[in-house]
Amino acid sequence: MESLIHLYKIGHGPSSSHTMGPETACNYILDNYSNVHKIIATLYGSLALTGKGHLTDRIIYQTLKSLNVEIKFNFDQITTHPNTMVFDLFDFNGNLLDSLKFFSVGGGDVILDGSNKKIIKKDVYPFKSFDEIKEFCKKEKISLCELVYKFEGTDIKKHLEKVYETMESSISNGLTKDGELPGGLHVLRKAAQLYNSIELQESSDIKELRLVSSYAFAVSEENASGGKIVTAPTCGACGVLPASIFYLKQKNNLNKEKIIDAIAVAGIIGNVIKTNASISGAFAGCQSEIGSACSMAAAAIAYLKDESVEEIEYAAEIALEHHLGLTCDPINGLVQIPCIERNAVAALRAIDAANLAKFLKGTRKISFDTVVKTMYETGKDLSHEYKETSIGGLAKNYKKEG
Numbered sequence: 001m002e003s004l005i006h007l008y009k010i011g012h013g014p015s016s017s018h019t020m021g022p023e024t025a026c027n028y029i030l031d032n033y034s035n036v037h038k039i040i041a042t043l044y045g046s047l048a049l050t051g052k053g054h055l056t057d058r059i060i061y062q063t064l065k066s067l068n069v070e071i072k073f074n075f076d077q078i079t080t081h082p083n084t085m086v087f088d089l090f091d092f093n094g095n096l097l098d099s100l101k102f103f104s105v106g107g108g109d110v111i112l113d114g115s116n117k118k119i120i121k122k123d124v125y126p127f128k129s130f131d132e133i134k135e136f137c138k139k140e141k142i143s144l145c146e147l148v149y150k151f152e153g154t155d156i157k158k159h160l161e162k163v164y165e166t167m168e169s170s171i172s173n174g175l176t177k178d179g180e181l182p183g184g185l186h187v188l189r190k191a192a193q194l195y196n197s198i199e200l201q202e203s204s205d206i207k208e209l210r211l212v213s214s215y216a217f218a219v220s221e222e223n224a225s226g227g228k229i230v231t232a233p234t235c236g237a238c239g240v241l242p243a244s245i246f247y248l249k250q251k252n253n254l255n256k257e258k259i260i261d262a263i264a265v266a267g268i269i270g271n272v273i274k275t276n277a278s279i280s281g282a283f284a285g286c287q288s289e290i291g292s293a294c295s296m297a298a299a300a301i302a303y304l305k306d307e308s309v310e311e312i313e314y315a316a317e318i319a320l321e322h323h324l325g326l327t328c329d330p331i332n333g334l335v336q337i338p339c340i341e342r343n344a345v346a347a348l349r350a351i352d353a354a355n356l357a358k359f360l361k362g363t364r365k366i367s368f369d370t371v372v373k374t375m376y377e378t379g380k381d382l383s384h385e386y387k388e389t390s391i392g393g394l395a396k397n398y399k400k401e402g
């Protein structure tokens, strides 16, 4: 398993696989080729079908602004990976210098095709499954966050601190804005409205639901408008973890150190999913984005409530299990409907999952590894239409109504 630095990336939305991944590919070209004059970038699969809404073209033009760039959208050709992009590089005389095929595999990561061209990241954890991690923690008598610091070194805390600070800023920024989100769908920002309605509520339960939702909306609306967020584990699902941990921090007056530890715990869950399944909606549907985010958040909450590794696993398992089969069908290819509300619903679900795990302590029948494997298989079986193509589900029916 890789470092949590690769899971939690700080950057601009709206999509880790459709903006951050292509940006990484473009930067790879800039770093490795000096005599390029023109580039033809061809986008395939989900990158072609939702690239405009997800601002893929904008980030490519922006990153390669010093070069002559042409972007083509190939809607028809089926490629081995649903997020494929090919960059043909030409010199000043029009000679083809190289043709690079990248796969944007989720969370902003890319793989360069070809045996000698893989962008390889070093594994820092000698584990593949949650069972292995749990066994190690039990043997060494350490917690999940101590495992992170043991294998990553305490320097990772600095990154996680920045991660938390960015999460907090995205909440405060999102809560102060109103008006329409960009993209032409005329979706209004609702975070501030939710937040400001809290004091009018009499029931403390409703107040809490509104508060968590307002935080999730704030971050997701920041993402939808290209604001600065953290992939947790992706841009589309970036509101779930911040909303739940910020809510608990405020409610229980938790210190920053404890919150950073909780982000480390959530990172282990995200990493196990990323290693054994996928965190890409284009590969496995929204269960792999929002489902993974909910699972990470449930683990973080269980940790913040001082639960054991067993109950942290139970909370993460419940959260992912009840997102199995969730499709990705963003309307007009924008990360707005269903994405923004879905972040709020998942943040609330993460709290429920952690509470249920506490209540049902010791009765778990399904391991976290089993549910991750099931999510992966379900994702492979999901119809192509439901994997970030905007040609199925809500995206299709909305067009009919509209």
Ligand code: SF4
Residues within 6 Å of the ligand: 236, 237, 281, 285, 286, 287, 289, 290, 327, 328, 329, 330, 335, 336, 338, 339, 342, 388
């Ligand atoms: S529906 Fe889910 S997976 Fe698809 S873009 Fe929205 S948040 Fe991401």
